[in-house]
Amino acid sequence: MRKWNFCAGPAVINEEVLKEAQEELLNWKNVGASVMEVSHRSKEFDQVASEARQDFIDILKIPENYEVLFLQGGATFQFSMLPMNFAHNGKPVAHIVSGTWSEKAEAEGSKISSTEVVASSADHNFTYAPEVQELNAGNYAYLHYAANETIHGVAYHQPPVSTLPLVSDMSSVILSEPINIESFDFIYAGAQKNIGPAGLTIVIAKKEFLVNENDKLPNILRYTKHAENDSMLNTPPTFAWYLSGKVFKWIKGLGGLDYFKEQNHLKASTLYNYIDSTEFYSNPVNKSDRSIMNVPFIIHDSSLDSIFLEESKAAGLLNLKGHRSVGGMRASIYNAMPIEGINELIAFMKEFEAKHG
Numbered sequence: 001m002r003k004w005n006f007c008a009g010p011a012v013i014n015e016e017v018l019k020e021a022q023e024e025l026l027n028w029k030n031v032g033a034s035v036m037e038v039s040h041r042s043k044e045f046d047q048v049a050s051e052a053r054q055d056f057i058d059i060l061k062i063p064e065n066y067e068v069l070f071l072q073g074g075a076t077f078q079f080s081m082l083p084m085n086f087a088h089n090g091k092p093v094a095h096i097v098s099g100t101w102s103e104k105a106e107a108e109g110s111k112i113s114s115t116e117v118v119a120s121s122a123d124h125n126f127t128y129a130p131e132v133q134e135l136n137a138g139n140y141a142y143l144h145y146a147a148n149e150t151i152h153g154v155a156y157h158q159p160p161v162s163t164l165p166l167v168s169d170m171s172s173v174i175l176s177e178p179i180n181i182e183s184f185d186f187i188y189a190g191a192q193k194n195i196g197p198a199g200l201t202i203v204i205a206k207k208e209f210l211v212n213e214n215d216k217l218p219n220i221l222r223y224t225k226h227a228e229n230d231s232m233l234n235t236p237p238t239f240a241w242y243l244s245g246k247v248f249k250w251i252k253g254l255g256g257l258d259y260f261k262e263q264n265h266l267k268a269s270t271l272y273n274y275i276d277s278t279e280f281y282s283n284p285v286n287k288s289d290r291s292i293m294n295v296p297f298i299i300h301d302s303s304l305d306s307i308f309l310e311e312s313k314a315a316g317l318l319n320l321k322g323h324r325s326v327g328g329m330r331a332s333i334y335n336a337m338p339i340e341g342i343n344e345l346i347a348f349m350k351e352f353e354a355k356h357g
């Protein structure tokens with residue numbers, strides 16, 4: 001039996017999507033083999049690949065002046081591939097640091113080029129989304145930030161206002177609601193939250209921004225080379241691409257991102273409202289900056305943490321342990337987690353409080 005899975009990533013995938021893949025596993029499209037066993041250059045795979053890409057473009061309403069690339073290496077690889085390409089002209093990269101991931105992006109990026117932290121919420125343990133002051137666009141290569149901090153549960157609900165080219169890590173928030181692509185020069189996301197299985201990393205890049213790419217780099221490190229080759233410069237992660245395509249069809253079938261926006265806001269507000277209503281649990285994040293995807297919470301008596309995790313697991317609620325760097329609990333409530341899962345979690349939390357409070 002499947003249980004309610006609150007893992008931060010790799011994360012829950014809709015059951016219908018998994019069942020469809022299961023049905024097709026041994027004999028895909030009547031080719032007599034699974035999708036994992038055929039050439040990525042075959043006409044069958046090519047159709048799946050381009051349909052997935054087009055569905056992704058449709059769902060996010062990505063304009064034609066953007067490239068959409070299906071890459072590998074995870075979001076972490078983008079921490080260095082980005083500055084290798086766009087910070088080769090001596091200008092520093094401006095970084096907003098609002099949690100562990102944007103902090104890592106800056107630390108990794110600083111091994112490639114100079115960097116400058118232009119706003120940070122480290123002073124308050126990453127419990128808010130810091131505002132960036134006006135910056136002189138001519139002085140920086142671009143501005144990097146994380147739209148959603150998966151570990152700290154902090155989000156920018158609007159992109160930071162800046163005249164610099166804007167680069168956003170959307171790993172844990174992409175496809176959760178519509179976004180205005182034109183506000184960004186470059187977006188990247190590891191797949192293993194709202195997109196599909198780990199192994200795929202999606203990049204959405206403004207063509208005008210890609211013109212600044214470092215053409216001295218090997219092809220595999222150049223976005224334009226991936227674009228010229230339809231993201232098949234080398235063998236792509238075919239199964240992840242195929243399954244992500246099924247997730248995109250599932251999203252489209254339900255009415256696209258407007259539907260998920262409504263669901264995700266309902267799920268998040270239901271859970272936050274409950275947490276705020278009791279003294280037993282709390283969430284430390286500034287209310288207006290709370291994530292709709294990752295909800296960290298603590299039990300005031302932290303000696304109950306391990307009992308909470310044991311009992312929630314026994315109740316069929318998986319992976320509620322907070323990240324080791326912040327402790328406590330965290331419920332990741334991506335697209336494939338329905339409101340029923342949230343209601344079950346809240347029912348369990350109430351019962352736990354009644355028993356141990």
Ligand SMILES: Cc1ncc(COP(=O)(O)O)c(C=O)c1O
Binds near residue numbers: 009075101149151190
């Ligand atoms: C916001 C964010 N950025 C970057 C990463 C790193 O992703 P990956 O493991 O795909 O390199 C993660 C992973 O959870 C993340 O949540």
